Amino acid sequence: MAFNIADLFEYAVDAVAERTAVVAGGVRRTYAELEGRANRLAHHLAERGIGAGDHVGIYAYNSSEFVEAMLAAYKLRAVAINVNYRYVDEELAYLFDNADLAGLVVQARFSPRVAAVRAGLPRLRHVVVIDDGSDTDWSALDGADYEKALAGASPDRDFGARSDDDIYILYTGGSTGMPKGVVWRHEDVFRTLGGGIDLFTGRKLERPTELAERAAAGAGAASFPIPPLMHGAAQWGTLGALFNGNKVVLTARFDAAEAWRLVEREQVNVMSITGDAMARPLVEALTAPGASYDVSSLLAISSSAAIFSPSVKEQFLERLPGVRLTDAIGASESGANGLLMVEKGKTHMKGGPTVQPGPDTTVLGDDGLPLAPGSGVIGRLARSGNVPLRYHKDPERSAATFVELGGTRYAIPGDFALLEADGSITLLGRGSVSINSGGEKIFPEEVEAAVKSHPGVFDAVVVGVPDERWGSRVAAIVQPRPGCEPTLEDVDRHCRSHIAGYKVPRELHLVAEMVRSPSGKPDYPWAERIARAGSHPGSRADP
Numbered sequence: 001m002a003f004n005i006a007d008l009f010e011y012a013v014d015a016v017a018e019r020t021a022v023v024a025g026g027v028r029r030t031y032a033e034l035e036g037r038a039n040r041l042a043h044h045l046a047e048r049g050i051g052a053g054d055h056v057g058i059y060a061y062n063s064s065e066f067v068e069a070m071l072a073a074y075k076l077r078a079v080a081i082n083v084n085y086r087y088v089d090e091e092l093a094y095l096f097d098n099a100d101l102a103g104l105v106v107q108a109r110f111s112p113r114v115a116a117v118r119a120g121l122p123r124l125r126h127v128v129v130i131d132d133g134s135d136t137d138w139s140a141l142d143g144a145d146y147e148k149a150l151a152g153a154s155p156d157r158d159f160g161a162r163s164d165d166d167i168y169i170l171y172t173g174g175s176t177g178m179p180k181g182v183v184w185r186h187e188d189v190f191r192t193l194g195g196g197i198d199l200f201t202g203r204k205l206e207r208p209t210e211l212a213e214r215a216a217a218g219a220g221a222a223s224f225p226i227p228p229l230m231h232g233a234a235q236w237g238t239l240g241a242l243f244n245g246n247k248v249v250l251t252a253r254f255d256a257a258e259a260w261r262l263v264e265r266e267q268v269n270v271m272s273i274t275g276d277a278m279a280r281p282l283v284e285a286l287t288a289p290g291a292s293y294d295v296s297s298l299l300a301i302s303s304s305a306a307i308f309s310p311s312v313k314e315q316f317l318e319r320l321p322g323v324r325l326t327d328a329i330g331a332s333e334s335g336a337n338g339l340l341m342v343e344k345g346k347t348h349m350k351g352g353p354t355v356q357p358g359p360d361t362t363v364l365g366d367d368g369l370p371l372a373p374g375s376g377v378i379g380r381l382a383r384s385g386n387v388p389l390r391y392h393k394d395p396e397r398s399a400a401t402f403v404e405l406g407g408t409r410y411a412i413p414g415d416f417a418l419l420e421a422d423g424s425i426t427l428l429g430r431g432s433v434s435i436n437s438g439g440e441k442i443f444p445e446e447v448e449a450a451v452k453s454h455p456g457v458f459d460a461v462v463v464g465v466p467d468e469r470w471g472s473r474v475a476a477i478v479q480p481r482p483g484c485e486p487t488l489e490d491v492d493r494h495c496r497s498h499i500a501g502y503k504v505p506r507e508l509h510l511v512a513e514m515v516r517s518p519s520g521k522p523d524y525p526w527a528e529r530i531a532r533a534g535s536h537p538g539s540r541a542d543p
Helices: 005-015 031-047 064-075 089-098 108-120 146-151 186-193 210-217 232-243 256-266 275-286 310-319 395-401 444-452 488-495 524-534
Strands: 020-024 027-030 055-059 079-082 101-107 126-130 167-172 180-185 222-225 247-250 270-273 300-303 324-331 335-341 354-357 361-364 379-383 402-405 408-411 415-419 425-430 435-437 440-442 457-467 471-480 507-510
Touching (some): 005 064, 020 031, 079 167, 167 186, 186 335, 247 256, 335 379, 395 402, 444 457, 444 471, 444 488
Parallel strands (some): 222 247, 471 507
Antiparallel strands (some): 324 335, 361 379, 379 408, 415 425, 457 471
């Protein structure tokens, strides 16, 4: 028996076949139905020559079909490849080629983008198109209709044995650069992201069937991972819930009011979000004039992958006092690194979140050794134990990120951090986007948290722009709240009560709408373009 993604799902199917597995866009599937459809798609792909080790792209909004396609690939011992639906032709062509796609499952509305780059993809052998009601003409793809493909294939589970060593790949773009594929063994990614290790106790699951056995003994819960399934947080929110026999609620596109309606209708127990990009609209929709949602079923909200600022945490705690709020840190290259139970009045943030580290998580100094708690030295967040194998087709970056030090293999994704005296870890941000002003290193996340706590600010991203005297100066790109127009002086006064003077923004650029990735991460290249286009020296006096 293997700690394999497909196997873990099948154990749950055998334990709770008639329980609801997925609710998405008006579609409801039981575990048995989801299994049957995934089996049919797997058989269809196999008939078209897709097999073990082949890469199958999934290019779609959140849907039952997205989940079915992931499971179908893993059932064949193939590799599901996540495709960012915001990519334009050049990015898609790069990803499809870099990922060595042999097959692709694509939502009809995205088919023209695939057609535009198909000629340069000789390895792409077969395309399956999901009818999404958009009436998009996808005939240029010469693909198969998703539902017809399923109708013509077997629903049987008659696949060969699988392994802990089967491959899972997650493409991550982060905040800069072209996407890169993080290559994991199934067991390792399950241990770090799918529930295979308890984040609080460090206990490792001993048998692959344990989660399914617990599922059969309980009533099941309802989980609502709001971010796109093309990102790891939602994929593992979904897969982890399925391994545990829970109901997964999905929404194609984020809408705060609709999210609360789904919480009420589906009696959601656990909601997963990514930082302020989702948290702010959610808390404001909850308290909008005339809003009335029954959220009594909600037990927990977890935020990961993006900054969840103190002011928004406090608003959630005030509006939902009985709901457990957690802040998590992690990366595609390392998995879950730590978790914090948020308490009212204790949401001060020095940079990113301060969390209790998970098993095997530490902070390394420049000498490659773990730092002592409370040293005050900024180091790099690292995780040992179950870590990825490499980046796909990138040996140079692999050697820099997955490193053996003192006989221990670490994943070091590039986050700077402090190991506090009590053993907790404060995440400071990525060195690739830090700002060096007069020799002082400034982490954008810390400044963003201070700016976003201003009552007239809805969202903010902070970047560095060139400065003749200081090398770089801090610029804030701000989306104001409706009816507000904060000035640089307003933001300056407010921030100085939260952060040191050298970190305070010297420039303020107001935008009608903030650009972020679908996962909620800042689009720093876009923010830099906005800042540089409007930058002018002397926007504010130096401290």
